[in-house]
Amino acid sequence: MATIQLKRIYEPIAPADGYRVLVDRLWPRGLKKENAHIDEWLKDIAPSDELRHWFNHEPEKWNEFKKRYSAELKENDSVAKMKTILKDHPLVTFLYGAKDEAHNQAVALKEFFK
Numbered sequence: 001m002a003t004i005q006l007k008r009i010y011e012p013i014a015p016a017d018g019y020r021v022l023v024d025r026l027w028p029r030g031l032k033k034e035n036a037h038i039d040e041w042l043k044d045i046a047p048s049d050e051l052r053h054w055f056n057h058e059p060e061k062w063n064e065f066k067k068r069y070s071a072e073l074k075e076n077d078s079v080a081k082m083k084t085i086l087k088d089h090p091l092v093t094f095l096y097g098a099k100d101e102a103h104n105q106a107v108a109l110k111e112f113f114k
Contacts, residue, residue: 018091028097045078
């Protein structure tokens with residue numbers, strides 16, 4: 001299984017990023033696709049619009065968000081695709097656009113795959 005790193009998509013690309021996967025449902029604001037340097041955009045692995053809107057990046061909802069997101073992931077076909085990516089690449093960086101580096105879907109996703 002790959003080593004998973006997390007990184008805001010707005011941070012500069014680095015060789016240590018390995019295989020870069022954007023895990024946001026929406027394209028990051030203000031970022032041109034040619035400047036993103038992503039290997040894959042797996043938008044369907046992101047939380048549903050309903051869950052994303054409910055969470056609204058409110059830290060007090062974090063634990064409940066993780067539970068609900070994990071339940072969604074158990075029914076999500078994109079999980080198989082991500083498992084293949086993690087099997088095929090020794091180092092994978094989950095890219096996200098959120099400002100909160102501790103409470104976002106990439107953090108929850110990394111926990112899910114551990």
